[in-house]
Amino acid sequence: MRRRRLHRVTFALAGAYNIAWGCYAVLDPQWFHRVTGLPLSNSPQIFACLGMVLGLYGLLYLEVARRPEAGWPVAAVGLTGKILGPVGLAWLIATGTWPADTVIMIITNDLVWWVPFALYLRDAWPEFRSTFSGSGLA
Template sequence: MPRRAPKWMYFVLILAGVYNLAWGAWAVLFPTLSFANSGMRDPDKPLYYPQLWQCIGMIVGVYGVAYILAARDPARHWPVILVGLLGKLFGPVGLAFGVATGQARPEGLITCLTNDLIWWVPFVLILWYAYRESHVSEATHPSP
């Protein structure tokens, strides 16, 4: 039977889940406001971009649900955390590219601090823990 994950992992994933649910709900309910506060240019097509931003908010909120569910057993649910980490890596890379090419304002990078960057270290540590646990499990219970 696998060991119980360190308590801090549970709290980090619950916090990430609650944060993502709150941010996602804000983006869905107030798409124009959240778009502007994220450092984006004013949408050229007001009827199109709010729905796009709401869709992004919905995706972020769904990740929140996944993080909360993964909190119970981070080692077992490592794929959820890996996919979340990839999003938290690629999102800032895409936004940085947008800033570098003049398609996004630098203020948008501030959103990356709370949406992405602060989660890098804990998610990597959780994934490292899951990797180690899988090897401990294989060593104690080798397959036939």
């Protein structure tokens, strides 16, 4: 696979970041509200649940780092979420539901990963396609 080492490092970093972010969100689910000036949530469990899901994504990203030839589906789902998250936030900001300060979460959780995830998907596609084609499912 082209740029295999780069992709392993990228997904190891993404995995560690997601696990750390997820753990912090579980331990302190009101932090985002305090930092952005949003009123504290009446149901912080929702943000804690988001942290749990993002932490679990971290485990999946670590698996992509371990075996990049087999990680295309995980990375594709990950990048899709990293695109849809900013779309949803843009809607919340445009409608005045959330303040513009909330964009900070999208920068570190989503935007910084667009190029490395897309590059990985491009490089991993031939490997994934040949593996999938050989499985009898294509």
